[in-house]
Amino acid sequence: MKYILLLAFCFAVFSSYSQVDQSQTGAWYMYFYSHQFKNSQFGIQGDFQYRDWQGLGDMEQLLLRSGFAYTPKNANIKFTLGYGNVTSGIPGSSDTKSSESRIYQEVLFPQKFGRFHLTHRFRYEQRFVENQDFRSRYRYNLFLNIPINKKELSPKALYVAFYNELFINGQQDIGNNQTVEIFDRNRTYLGFGYVLNKKIRFQFGWMNQKTNSWGKGQLQFSMHHKI
Template identity: 65%
Template sequence: MKTKFLFLVLSIFTLSTFSQVDENQTGAWYMYFFNHKFSDSQFGIQGDVQYRAWDLMADQEQLLLRSGLTYTPKNANVMFTLGFANITTGEFGDSNATSNENRIYQEALIPQKIGKRFLLTHRFRYEQRFVDDQDFRTRYRYNLFINVPFNNKSLVPKTIYGAFYNELFINGERIIGNNNNTVELFDRNRTYFGVGYVLNPQIRFQVGYMNQTTNAWSKGQLQFSMHHNF
């Protein structure tokens, strides 16, 4: 009886925490992406550093550090990555409490061009997640990126382009431990529209708006990103 009562209290507390997220408050993500291919090699590195805020800056949602080793087979239109990420997640509002996640991931990145201007990239990612106070978890992700140059036919320097992506997240397991708590099969969806500028062959910038929808809330985020090939 006591165990059932404790589980009920924890469930109510969890729902209360989710409900405190202000869906009308726009957040912001600040992101740096890098990609490097080793000279005369099919191998390279890629990754990103992201600071995500529930508001425009002060209320930390997440700090994400991620990097991986890439491999591009000869005569193949695909790049594979094996990587690792560390994510520190903060609670919405005045609380300074955080939780930590370590993550191993594998992905395949497949570029595609449709017509003269539609530059597509398909990303398939599989994650193995080690989250504080939860059982081992996995997650499947698919992201479709579309870039459309406006004043050129490709992303050459001084090009202004439109950017879109949509990413779907599916949980591999529903029971996550911690008193047998469960999650839904659908984890979240992200839809983004933005505009970018190619500064030079190594650097481009993007700014846009992304809406993220989970089972508990839906929230808008401004996104500012730098994309660096070196």
């Protein structure tokens, strides 16, 4: 009997995941912060994100992430060691949620070519997902910001924002007879931003996320804050 119940549960979970409505645009609400300690090469940075499958009312994820950052002297690069806590939901009426603890190491490498502001981000994650074996993941993100009405990303500047991020899984066997593909997902984003002042800027745009089994559009609203 217990095996029948387990099979029914797995089928229900699988069915819920298979019902991702690819035509329904979701929404991500994001706050990014950074702070450099006074007269120091160290600082903190992180982000808090609420992601919804349909805009509001059907939670996709709640992500809370923070880390300690280090910027070497006379070097245009930043290293971060951090921790993230992730709560994930299932699309639809189900209230089922799963939790994940995540340790990550990150390298940010900005570049500038005229008006083009490029940033390369390399991130390595160690993931402790509920009811799964230890997992790891590799991520590479290329960001591009281009000011429109000014030459720099200075106060009152409008700008075009683009990024593309590739996710690669470190393992395929994740326990309990579950496997994943080496390719995890890809995200492509296009939006517009506004620099309010030297410490705050806002962005709004559209992101398309693709996995091996589904693809979905997301509206993104973000605030970027230098504390």
